[in-house]
Amino acid sequence: MRRACRGSDAAFAALVQRHQGTVRTFLRRATGSGWAEADDLAQETFLVAWRALRSLRDPAGFRTWLMGVAWKRSQDRTRSALRGAARDMAWMEGQESARGVSAEDRISLDAAMADLPPDVRACVALCLAQDWSNAEAAQALGLPLGTVKSHVARGRARLLKALGGSDDA
Structure with missing residues (x-):
């Protein structure tokens, strides 16, 4: 612990090796998510821990401090996800009222x-959702104009078919 606090990569790697299973398991149980989410949070936890290790006052309390860091990271992620969901919902409600499309239809689309x-x-x-010209899309995507035109036509037809509409336009 003392070597890690002085900046030893090898010593910190040994701490990670020793505590990563516990941190991952805690995060998986605490968040109710899968292993992939727990692994991401554990990586963030160890990154934050590495950066803040020198601020640890009692090296004997490393495990407790580390779990606190893990908990705070998971709470930050949860708050971020809730803010993102609220932004998405507000955007969808704005889209629905602006275009007269229900949330159910938006999800299907x-x-x-x-x-x-x-x-x-x-x-x-x-081209269809953002109202760009085919030429603008071709330039932005680096595709030939004819390819963009055929992709738009093919995509429109597939969307209409999937949504139960007809391609009379």
């Missing part, structure tokens, strides 16, 4: 968009 290949989805997002 998002799911249908997710099923499009990435390049087709990008063309549809720019």
Whole structure:
């Protein structure tokens, strides 16, 4: 612990090795999330710990301090997710009222968009959702103009089919 506090990478790596299982398990149980989320939070925890290690007053209390850091990181992530969800909901409500599209239809559209290949989805997002010209989208995406046009037409047709509409326009 003393060597790690003085900046020894090897000593800190030994501390990580010793405590990572406990931190990951705690975070998984405390957050109710899967291992991937717990692993991300554990990495953040050890990064914060490494940066703040010299501020630790009682090296004997490292484990307790480390779990406190882990808990604070998980709380920060939860608050961030809640703020993001609130922003998304406010945005969706604004979109719904502006375009007369229900939240259910918006979710269906998002799911249908997710099923499009990435390049087709990008063309549809720019040309249909953002009202860009095909030429602007071609330039931004680095695709030939004809490819953008066909991606937009193909994407529009697939979206209409997935949403139960007709392609009469």
